[in-house]
Amino acid sequence: MSAFQPQLPSPLIPFTPPWEGASNVTMMVKRDDAIHPVVSGNKWRKLKYTIANLPPTVESIVSFGGGFSNHLHALGFVCHTLGLPFHAIVRGNYEGNESPMLNDLLHWHANLHYVNKDTYQKRHEKRYLAQLNAQFPNCLIVPEGGSQSDALFGLSELIDEIDHPFDTIIAPVASGATLAGIVKGLAPTQHALGIGVLKGEGYLESLVSQFLDHEMNWRITHDFHCGGYAKQPQYLKTFCAQFNTSMPFAIEPVYSGKVFYALQQLLREGAFRKGERIVILHTGGLQGARPKGN
Secondary structure: OOOOOOOOOOOEEEOOOOOOOHHHOEEEEEEHHHOOOOOOOHHHHHHHHHHHOOOOOOOEEEEEEOOOOHHHHHHHHHHHHHOOOEEEEEEOOOOOOOOHHHHHHHHOOOEEEEEOHHHHOOOOOHHHHHHHHHHOOOEEEOOHHHOOOOHHHHHHHHHHHOOOOOOEEEEEEOOOHHHHHHHHHOOOOOEEEEEEOOOOOOHHHHHHHOOOOOOOOEEEEOOOOOOOOOOOOHHHHHHHHHHHHHOOOOOOOOOHHHHHHHHHHHHHHOOOOOOOEEEEEEOOOOHHHOOOOO
C-alpha cells in the first residue's frame, strides 16, 4: 500500500483547557486523528491487521454502516488504494441524496447497497451473512465498525505508543472493540473509562466483554450520549463549535465531541482524584461534522 502511509506513532500532546477542575489533574490527548487525513484514528488501527493478513483468495470486501460512517469511509479508501472491490451495505436509502461520505465512496468506485432497517438488523445473523457470501463469492465480510477480533491487536498497540505514565485513558464506545483493545494493552494499575455515545447501558458492556478475559480495570459511563447515537442537541453543537475555535484540533458531535463534553462535566464534578494523570483518545473521524456538499 505505497499510496497509503499512516503516520505512527500518533502525537501525544498536553491538554490544558480553562475548565473548572482541569488544574487538579494532568491531561494529554492521544491524537489518533492525525494518523492519516482519510483513514484516521481507531479506523486504521482496527483495519491494520485485517488488511495485513488478507488471504490471497479474497476478491472483494463487504462491510456495513450508515450514511455518515467513518468506518465505511476508511475501509472504502483502503480498498480503493488496494484496487480491491468494496461493497458497502448502507442502512437507509440515500440514492440521489448522498452524504459527503457516500459521495467519497462513489468517487472511489465502491458499490453501494442500500438496505432498510429490517435487513440491516440481520448483519450479525449467520443466514444473512451466508447470503452475502453467495452474492459476493470469495469476499471478506468485515463487521460493522471494523469490530473483528484482529482489530484488538492494532488498538492495543496505541498503549505502547504512550511514552508518559498515566492512570486513566478515556475513549468513546459504540461497537466495543476500541475500548476492548485498549483494555488489552493496559497495565494492571491503569484504568479505562469509556464514554457511551449511544443509548445502551448493559448492551455496550456486553460488546466490550465479548473480547475480554474477565479484565476488570474498565467501565463505561452512560451519562453523555446526549440522546442517542448521532443525536446532536444544541448544547453539544455549541460546545463543539466553541471547542473548535479555541483548541488546536477539531472534534465532531458523534464521537469525539461527546468524549470532550463528558470530560468537561466530569472535571467540574470532581470525578477524578487530585493529581490523576489522564489520556484522552481522539479516535479521529469527522464524517458526522461534514456539511452537505463537502
